[in-house]
Amino acid sequence: MSQYEDGRKWSDQYNPDIKLCLLPYLGDVDEATPEEDMQRNTDMMATVGGRLVRVSCRVRDHKYLKKYGEEFTIRDQCDYSEFVKIQDGWGDFLFYGFAAPPEDGLWVARWSLICLEKFRAYVAQHIQRNAGQLPGRQMWNRTPDENQFRVFKLCDMPEGSVVDQSGVALDSCTRPAWPGGCFSSGLHKQPQPVRTR
Numbered sequence: 001m002s003q004y005e006d007g008r009k010w011s012d013q014y015n016p017d018i019k020l021c022l023l024p025y026l027g028d029v030d031e032a033t034p035e036e037d038m039q040r041n042t043d044m045m046a047t048v049g050g051r052l053v054r055v056s057c058r059v060r061d062h063k064y065l066k067k068y069g070e071e072f073t074i075r076d077q078c079d080y081s082e083f084v085k086i087q088d089g090w091g092d093f094l095f096y097g098f099a100a101p102p103e104d105g106l107w108v109a110r111w112s113l114i115c116l117e118k119f120r121a122y123v124a125q126h127i128q129r130n131a132g133q134l135p136g137r138q139m140w141n142r143t144p145d146e147n148q149f150r151v152f153k154l155c156d157m158p159e160g161s162v163v164d165q166s167g168v169a170l171d172s173c174t175r176p177a178w179p180g181g182c183f184s185s186g187l188h189k190q191p192q193p194v195r196t197r
Helices: 003-012 015-026 034-040 062-068 082-087 116-129
Strands: 044-048 051-060 071-075 093-099 108-115 137-140 148-153 162-165
Touching: 003 051, 015 044, 015 051, 015 093, 015 108, 051 062, 062 093, 062 108, 071 082, 071 093, 082 116, 093 116, 108 116
Parallel strands: 051 093
Antiparallel strands: 044 051, 071 148, 093 108, 108 162, 137 148
């Protein structure tokens, strides 16, 4: 099994809970194919107002929550990386979360829903204002394949970029705010039954 398949198998365990988290925003969502994931930055899809909405999903191990809970990362290690796909217009939202402790079951303990339209505008503006320099800091995992990614702080995102968050904020910089029309068909949170976690 490849590293991609291993990682996907682990994160797919959380898909039922991710769907519950997305339900108030997108209604019913379907899991995307591996091809959609690898080529179009899409893990979940829904139809909202007649428009196909693509969601990229990432769940990190619980052991990283305390240290990295106010950040999100985007892979940037090859010619057509997740970061490049986002800049090419793929994906409407990024669901970024941290798993609950293993002894508590398969659910996402803390998550953020990020509007990729606003994130793309933030990146373009940063590049323009900083002589072509990309935002975020570049990091590498300490793994055999040396995964490369860009790290962004949630509090550095412009107003409205973070659509919503769960859990208790780990520091005072978090500013969840409704984006006021993240895409043209409008996205409105609908009341839903409360999750039991």
